[in-house]
Amino acid sequence: MPAVVGAPASVSAQSAQPSCSFPFSATDATGTNVTVDSEPERVVALQPSAAQTMWEIDADGKVVGLPIGPTTSYLNGSESRTDVTGNDGFSTSIETVVSLEPDLVLAPNSVPNETVETLRNAGVTVYKFGLSGSIADVSNKTIRTGRLVGACGAADQRVASLNETVASIESATTGQDRPRVLYVMSGGYTPGNGTFIHEIITIAGGENIAATANITGYQQINPETVIQQDPQWIIAPDHMSTLPNRTAYAATTALEKDQTVRVDSNYVSQPAPRVVRPMETLAQTFHPDAFDAENVSSPSDGTNTAPGSQTTATTGPGFSVVAAVLAVLTLTGALFARR
Template identity: 50%
Template sequence: MRRATFLATILLVAVVAPVTSAGAVEDVSKNGPSAVQQTCSFPVTETDATGTEVTVEGEPQRIVTLSPSAAQTMWEIGGKSKVVGVTKYATYLDGAEAKTNVSGSGMTTVVAEKVVSLKPDLVLAPNVVPDQTVKQLRSAGLTVYKFEEAKSLDDVYAKTNLTGRLTGECGGASETVAWMKDRVSTVREAVKGEDNPRVLYTMGGGYTAGEGTFINEIIETAGGENVAAEAGIQGYKKISNEVVVERDPQWIITPTGIEIPDAYGSTAAVKNNQTVTLDTNYVNQPAPRVVYPITKLAKTFHPEAYQQANVTTTTTSSTGSDETNTTDTTTATTESTGQPGFGPGVAAVAAAAVALLARRE
């Protein structure tokens, strides 16, 4: 839905069966200065991850998304009705079950024949879709845009705006990015100057997210110190139980469906019951809803500072002609489900970790 209508509620690449979330996610509404609406113009030409100049001649009316993150972005910027095909791990999105499922049986496979049969005007592909699949779809006469790997919040902002330009949803994309930046800015202001707790993100199979990962940026933005990065881990790799115990995280984060190893029992996080479960569909997908886990972590790590940063302030001029409403509403809602790391290197991770990474893109 468009962010403007989202006032009543409320932010790397494989594939597994969805898990049911048992936790709760913070839901934050946008209510503040509106983004300047932008009008898309066609044709539009952009160079994609394959080095190909992709031209979209006119505003697409039939779009197939080959990743849950692309689908989530379309939902958020107001393009839901244009989507005719999704992959199986996008089914957490409201109304996605009514779209055609184009997934195959493998981790990152799609059935090209299903995509072609939908006669899409545009196909949005994540960086993990093989170039051969993209070539096959293009050989069938389809316009396919393959995204670059997203490694940062700035990448997500850029990806959201790019999706808007390609799909004719520039205004919704601009508005969504403005909302994301506003929420992230509030979080950063809230945690500035606070003592950062030691945090570990565990994704199953002994794997964690270190320096140079999107998860690391989420932790740091929320006011935490990633012990894996401090231990010199780069990317998504295994971390030994001994290193975890030595680093003694004060908080342990898991995506939905992942248990904390018994070996971590002596850490401050486990002894003090300071663990957080994040929706994998949000924390691991480079898409607008990544704001939710950032907000949830900030509120968890720094509750008083976060509350202070979200105090409702309404200023009205004496003439009533220049009213500024800066209300930020925070409510609790039920989590759905999600996963990490946006890069092709994750494909080599052990089965448990791969399963978690599945919904990332």
């Protein structure tokens, strides 16, 4: 089912209807007006965030292909689908996707336009999403996904639940003193303004020192800036067993007081509905009394979450000052997690 290029669609993600009708057309991030003629029965998700969204809107039964590995293993039943990852472990296997004969392919922003065009030239309908730089973008992406695959009602309900959780967290943290926070990534990178991770930190009641230092997007942060801003908390994704071996980190209040927290690397790096999980963890870490008083609870993931995949806060032994100062970061390939 090839993509159809033409006039922009009148239906937007923000105005999705509770029931879906087809054909449906919408302009994607490549400027292509993509038409889905009938409700898709076979869907391929090219990146984990698209797969997570399909699971979250109870449309996982339609998914026939996705990247198989640590970034999707938390999705129940994902291992039974076809792996669409290329031989290099990162790119998309065009031949595999085409062989699955999908009615629709969902391509997050990290998928190269060349991959999208190659699939379209092979007669495959592909919708590419734009960059998700905010929680609102995640919500809109979820609604648009539901509209594309015929799960409008479930998508609307999931977004309503997400927004309710966000509102509860904001209510709990409003008026609280905001601790200075640094989110660390491989190679000294950190998320700044214009990233949904920045919004996670902000909504959770923290002050992202990268944004304060006028960092936009994902950039390396100067060690002198870290010392000057002196974060009171350091956050890291849970695939990092230790912090980078950087002297600047050792001089921070965060490490002097052993105030570090790890969040689920899949939930925090994939712009999809479960971003509320690390947000909830951080709010409870930064403002435990206010958070408990607000009685915030994130929506249940039902049977679609694999065991052992919940976001947890980790402080003290095992992620200590000594380990942070002495250990060498070994997971350099995780700088830009698959999304």
